[in-house]
Amino acid sequence: MTDLKNPDNHFSGANKYVLDSELASIVNISMALEMPLLLKGEPGTGKTMLAYAISESLGMPLIVLNVKSSMKLIEALYQYDTLTRLNDSRFGDSTRDVSNIEEYIKMGKIGQAFAAEKRVVLLIDEIDKADTDFQDDMLDVLDQMQFDIIETDKVVTAKQRPVMIITSNAKKDLSDPFLGRCNFHHIAFPDPKMMRKIISVHFPEIDKKLAEGAIDAFFTLRNIEGIEKKPATRELINWIRALDADPDFHAKDIIKGKIPYLGVLFKKSPDYQRAKDTASRRSIF
């Protein structure tokens, strides 16, 4: 069992990641119970970043599995490279031993995490993208922490249970047996207070007025009715970077309702138009 008192195994935030205490205790308990942690929440609430932060602060290597829609679980475990072997057997000019199948087995991301000598952080990003088969197949692997390589009849067992972070953007719930094996947390969108902290972590030197104005404007713009893709933390950070880099821009412009670079915040044209209309209407008053 992981010892919580040992500071090496206790997660308490990282360099560029602002952690609320609730999430910290959930991460710690998941590590202690050795259960995967399933994270849901709006895009841009830092689900993926959390895994990076854990890996950074605990000094564990990070392995990222980006789930794709057509992905089968086997690809995440290992791949038997038949084509290369076929090719090698034909030309015989490679350094590999064609009669040794193992030379053609490549570990997938989950396989790498299991085979690693050190405990690693395994991030399974956007699991909802794959179909339900993927999740169901993964149950066994999660339970046993091992899988078979059919071609060589070998069993790969996890040397160390990886710290598993799974993210999902889906509105739809994942399958019940899958959920049963995870701990769950929903990251709410940061409130303005939290956002100020996040911004000050990312821009320690920034002009207070500029940050304040930008955050205010950001939350106002987010609340416009009918916006399809709301700007998230990532957009705000990029936006502030843009504002900061522009020598012609002054913090008091925002208060006057002059909001440049809306395209950084709004990526869909109807959203952009709507935000622009609202912004210009504000400046009249």
Place this chain on the structure above:
Amino acid sequence: MFIRFFYTLKEVGIPVTPTSFLTLQKALQKDLILSIDDFYTCARSILIKSERYFDLYDQVFAFYFEGIPLPENDGFEVDEIAQAMLDEWLKNPKQLADALGVNESELKKLTPEELIEYFKERLKDQKGQHHGGKKWIGTGGTSPVGHSGHHPGGMRVGGESRNKSAVKVANERRYKDYSTTGPLTEANMGEALKRLRNMVPVGPKDKINIDETIKETMRNGGEIELLFDRSLKDRLKIVLVIDNGGWSMDPYISMVQTLFDYSKSQFKEIKTYFFHNTIYDYVWEDPARHRKPYKVDDFLKVDPDTRFIVVGDASMAPYELMAQDGSIHMSERSGKPSLERLKFINETFPNSVWLNPVSERMWGYTHSIMAISQIFSMYELSLDGLEKAVETLMKKN
């Protein structure tokens, strides 16, 4: 420990499992939980698997640890009933006015908002259950409103309904026996899914067929010949438009959505919209049909190869379909009758079907069903109907 807490969670309707409860015990035993704050976050992350239940969890937590009584959900139900009464009023003002025992012309002076308020007041007047009396909603009485009563022109509130266009069922939704009401049920969902699989895959030839490759390579005398199959990726786009307006549609909405959700990976894209009774100028992306309107005209921008599937009982008053301002919602009256709108959609999407949960035998009795089935290929929402619908959707033009 905390067994009563666990059962309270279960009672309020949160799906909690014994396994997760045991996990919580494990966490408690390992001294991982040292304070009530720890308990709050840890128990939540272990027991609750969806943010939809976070609010309920909070309420139960407050109830269990601080004795704050669990709120009753009266407000919501009164709203729903009042809304149903408004719908009723718009369809048949006289009947409802009679039922309430007030003058029709008096009610006519009120705006829809005022009407809703008025209905709510009336509903709140009635405290507790009311059975066998003469006055208001209850069961077995002679009152015109209620169920299992005798009044000939009565409006039903709760109970079973047959003639769905005139009746609003507004009682104990959770205990409705879904499995017996619909032709398509949860039990044969698997079968229904198989029907959808017939929406044949088309994809690029990018998957190597090893058996064929070996065979061809052998035939070639060892010269490698690579053969590819089409990958099993369906590129169909689906637009699903669901009538979630009336109570009559209630049991089918979640079923249809689950059906398509489960087969999601098979399609390239599924968009779901909602409407009430029939389609006018807008459909909505949010089930409440309030925040995210989508212009019907904008369907022109969608790939015409998209399969367009409407799910609805198509049962409504004829004027809603034919009249130029047929919509019961003021804001969507643009002067085009709904019938024209439906024709427009059908022309925009050559592959479109209408799935109707109403049994096919009954279609002849409802005028609006007949009218709509002349525009859309209409099929019953049953296994057979689904199969035929898929056939139509996959037809080459």
